[in-house]
Amino acid sequence: MCRNIRPLQNLAPPATPVEVHEAALQYVRKIAGTASPSRANADAFARAVAEVEAATARLLQDLVTSAPPRDREVEAEKVRQRSLARFG
Numbered sequence: 001m002c003r004n005i006r007p008l009q010n011l012a013p014p015a016t017p018v019e020v021h022e023a024a025l026q027y028v029r030k031i032a033g034t035a036s037p038s039r040a041n042a043d044a045f046a047r048a049v050a051e052v053e054a055a056t057a058r059l060l061q062d063l064v065t066s067a068p069p070r071d072r073e074v075e076a077e078k079v080r081q082r083s084l085a086r087f088g
Contacts, residue, residue: 009060019055020060024053 005023008015010057028048029035 007064008066010065010069011072011075013072014069015060018039020056021049021053024049024056026044027052 005026006019018071028045032041032045032048041053
């Protein structure tokens with residue numbers, strides 16, 4: 001899985017539409033193998049991003065959990081600690 005795509009489910013506050021769009025964009029970039037499409041592929045690329053974004057938003061809305069929401073600051077600190085341990 002692409003390391004730039006972060007879990008968006010069960011966060012406090014909930015994932016924003018911008019975060020959902022960024023995750024969809026990153027996913028499509030990874031699958032397409034390019035950061036930006038050629039002009040010939042721009043429409044297909046944009047359509048794929050929109051479809052993945054819509055599917056992601058529906059998924060996040062439909063998921064059910066009994067776990068308490070994860071605090072964004074705590075999760076960010078965990079990422080910083082892992083990065084520090086990994087890269088020094």
